[in-house]
Amino acid sequence: MTTLGSAPRLLTGATGFVGSHFLLRWLLQGERVVALARAGSASAATERVRQALTVAGGSLAAAPRVPAPQAVCGDLSADLGGVSPEAQKRLRELGVRELWHFAASLQYEERHRDAIFETNVAGTRRALDLAQALGCEWFVHVSTAYTAGKRGGVITEQLPRRTDGFNNCYEASKADAEHLVAELCAARGMKLAILRPSIVVGPSCSKSTGGSSTGIYGFARELGRARAPLRALGRPLRLRGEPNTPLNLLPIDWFIDDVATLVKSGIAASTIVHHTLDSSPTIHEIGEVVAELLALPGFLIEPAAAPSTPLEQLLARRTAFYAPYLSGAKHFERARPFPHRLTRDDLREYFAACLHESERVSRSEPELSSARKRLGAQS
Numbered sequence: 001m002t003t004l005g006s007a008p009r010l011l012t013g014a015t016g017f018v019g020s021h022f023l024l025r026w027l028l029q030g031e032r033v034v035a036l037a038r039a040g041s042a043s044a045a046t047e048r049v050r051q052a053l054t055v056a057g058g059s060l061a062a063a064p065r066v067p068a069p070q071a072v073c074g075d076l077s078a079d080l081g082g083v084s085p086e087a088q089k090r091l092r093e094l095g096v097r098e099l100w101h102f103a104a105s106l107q108y109e110e111r112h113r114d115a116i117f118e119t120n121v122a123g124t125r126r127a128l129d130l131a132q133a134l135g136c137e138w139f140v141h142v143s144t145a146y147t148a149g150k151r152g153g154v155i156t157e158q159l160p161r162r163t164d165g166f167n168n169c170y171e172a173s174k175a176d177a178e179h180l181v182a183e184l185c186a187a188r189g190m191k192l193a194i195l196r197p198s199i200v201v202g203p204s205c206s207k208s209t210g211g212s213s214t215g216i217y218g219f220a221r222e223l224g225r226a227r228a229p230l231r232a233l234g235r236p237l238r239l240r241g242e243p244n245t246p247l248n249l250l251p252i253d254w255f256i257d258d259v260a261t262l263v264k265s266g267i268a269a270s271t272i273v274h275h276t277l278d279s280s281p282t283i284h285e286i287g288e289v290v291a292e293l294l295a296l297p298g299f300l301i302e303p304a305a306a307p308s309t310p311l312e313q314l315l316a317r318r319t320a321f322y323a324p325y326l327s328g329a330k331h332f333e334r335a336r337p338f339p340h341r342l343t344r345d346d347l348r349e350y351f352a353a354c355l356h357e358s359e360r361v362s363r364s365e366p367e368l369s370s371a372r373k374r375l376g377a378q379s
């Protein structure tokens, strides 16, 4: 019997944002980890993972020397994650006892529903089959705090209620996956931990995106792209929402630290954990910061606001995914307190970096680049 975090582990999703940062931290700590990555050969898989680690490492304040990863090629659309019998044998010989499942589709659009469920639910079942075939004791399933779906108020660390409904098929698929892993792990006698981060942003030390382009970054990018017509609008942009809704942004390194603390404290099987901040900035505060950085007249966030100009209608369509997160405040219950907080200065740095990275505005937009310079001078 092993406690979580003490045995060699396999992880999926190492070429993605969250998985690459976890893998980097583990390798720097000397942990024994193998990554499963989509590629035509083990060497190509290793190269993809190395590139992802380089991006993750480059986003830290002091870029570390990236350690050489070990990888097997696989694809969760195939039985047993497409891992060959020879590679499975190698993983067994290495003593892999934990499978950390980060891989997922972060698409959300209804037109991709089948593909999203295929990756997030059927793919998770195959990852679990692989864990069982390797003789793993632990399956760590990386989910999301937003499996709570449309439910507002206090969200508990329990399996989600499907009756509350979901804002999109990403949330629905991740909720189904939680139920699936709970059912299968109980039936197969495998220990399970479900980790539920909120909206993950780049490292707190650099405030860069850390390689992420989803979540809040997608929203900021859309606003950044439309900044010229938004300025020309000559008045605040109307957005439907509740200004005091908190947006639970979680720096990736705080997520990793929180998981490390949890593992160290000896996590029990069948645990569901929120990796969320106890106190988060509101969308009103975030709107002020973004408006300041983009030199916009601001945002008018009201429950009944309706887009009235073609520009507002276009933006509402392009940011439809984010609309449900602008109202219906959620308070994520946590068994353990997590007193970290993002300040307004932190937000400013995060959004300045995001806008800078996504649009290379330092060259073409003197205003934003001077905002970044001002920030640099202040820090």
Ligand SMILES: NC(=O)c1ccc[n+]([C@@H]2O[C@H](COP(=O)([O-])OP(=O)(O)OC[C@H]3O[C@@H](n4cnc5c(N)ncnc54)[C@H](OP(=O)(O)O)[C@@H]3O)[C@@H](O)[C@H]2O)c1
Binding pocket: 012, 013, 014, 015, 016, 017, 018, 019, 037, 038, 074, 075, 076, 077, 101, 102, 103, 104, 105, 106, 119, 123, 142, 143, 144, 145, 174, 196, 197, 198, 199, 200, 201, 212, 214, 215
């Ligand atoms: N980012 C957030 O803010 C956030 C918040 C809450 C929860 N999460 C959860 O955290 C996890 C990681 O998210 P992320 O932001 O790192 O996503 P990401 O950057 O889009 O990475 C997704 C990863 O999944 C892999 N993948 C997808 N389909 C696969 C398949 N069929 N077989 C093997 N690998 C496959 C991708 O591999 P390829 O490189 O080959 O495509 C990639 O490595 C997900 O479970 C997500 O639900 C993320």
